[in-house]
Amino acid sequence: MTTEPTPASGRRWMRWLVVGIVLVLLAAAVVLFARWLRGLEPVAEFIERFPGSYPLPDDAPVGLPAWLGWQHFFNLFLLVLIVRTGLTSRLEKRPPALWTSKRNRKRRMSITVWLHLSLDVFWIANGVIYVVLLFATGQWMRIVPTSWDVIPNALSAGLQYASLDWPLENSWVNYNSLQQLSYFTTVFVAAPLAIVTGARMSAFWPRHADRLNRAYPFAVAQAVHLPVMIYFVAFVVAHVTLVLLTGALRNLNYMFASRDAGDWIGFGVFALALLAIAAGWALIRPTVIDRIAAAFGEVLRR
Numbered sequence: 014m015t016t017e018p019t020p021a022s023g024r025r026w027m028r029w030l031v032v033g034i035v036l037v038l039l040a041a042a043v044v045l046f047a048r049w050l051r052g053l054e055p056v057a058e059f060i061e062r063f064p065g066s067y068p069l070p071d072d073a074p075v076g077l078p079a080w081l082g083w084q085h086f087f088n089l090f091l092l093v094l095i096v097r098t099g100l101t102s103r104l105e106k107r108p109p110a111l112w113t114s115k116r117n118r119k120r121r122m123s124i125t126v127w128l129h130l131s132l133d134v135f136w137i138a139n140g141v142i143y144v145v146l147l148f149a150t151g152q153w154m155r156i157v158p159t160s161w162d163v164i165p166n167a168l169s170a171g172l173q174y175a176s177l178d179w180p181l182e183n184s185w186v187n188y189n190s191l192q193q194l195s196y197f198t199t200v201f202v203a204a205p206l207a208i209v210t211g212a213r214m215s216a217f218w219p220r221h222a223d224r225l226n227r228a229y230p231f232a233v234a235q236a237v238h239l240p241v242m243i244y245f246v247a248f249v250v251a252h253v254t255l256v257l258l259t260g261a262l263r264n265l266n267y268m269f270a271s272r273d274a275g276d277w278i279g280f281g282v283f284a285l286a287l288l289a290i291a292a293g294w295a296l297i298r299p300t301v302i303d304r305i306a307a308a309f310g311e312v313l314r315r
Contacts, residue, residue, distance in 0.1 A: 069159065102125045
């Protein structure tokens with residue numbers, strides 16, 4: 014039995030096709046404009062003066078330690094599931110199940126929201142460990158700007174990326190300035206914003222703290238939380254795309270195998286990481302989630 018496409022579905026596909034064509038044309042225009050800019054003598058001189066990165070402090074560590082690779086995997090694993098459960102909780106009109114706390118019966122929420130918050134707890138714990146190790150090992154110097162030269166170098170790197178003529182770099186030693194600013198923003202701006210806005214929207218926020226709630230309204234947190242999530246999605250897409258386009262094997266070795274090499278070991282570890290993420294995605298089902306949630310409260314499935 015075949016299902017004929019409806020006019021509405023045809024219009025929807027047409028809209029997506031038009032959006033795709035527009036995005037491709039915009040991307041082509043950006044590349045052409047960036048290449049034209051690079052042909053101008055003042056711009057060429059600017060790129061020569063600021064090649065895209067500046068020297069790190071003399072005591073900056075070289076290379077990426079193994080703990081950073083594990084942190085990278087756990088962060089990606091949790092972030093994918095957090096985005097999925099966050100979007101699901103926003104879109105569901107009638108929760109499939111409710112979770113009630115054993116300690117406080119007044120705390121009741123959708124099972125999807127409970128899972129989202131539980132994943133958040135692990136993500137925050139992973140982030141705290143990451144920041145502690147970052148400063149304990151000196152790796153912070155790789156993602157925290159230590160010179161104002163980061164700004165012109167970031168502009169230079171962005172222009173080089175836009176022209177599809179990648180900036181010369183060696184991420185094993187030093188990130189380019191655009192990478193550094195994006196990593197700094199993700200770790201020290203976007204992540205804290207996600208935490209403080211998510212906490213305000215959660216069922217664990219004190220509802221009767223009138224003065225606190227007036228100082229930090231729910232609507233403010235709600236208005237910020239979704240754009241922050243969109244930022245994380247955009248960051249991951251851009252990050253993965255550039256990793257694959259600018260020397261995939263070497264970059265994957267840096268990130269997942271802590272090796273400065275161009276062999277396939279990092280790719281193999283990355284493939285295993287993707288399988289683990291897919292397994293986590295597949296395990297988000299009622300038979301699994303209900304059992305875990307029931308250990309911490311009461312689950313009422315509708």
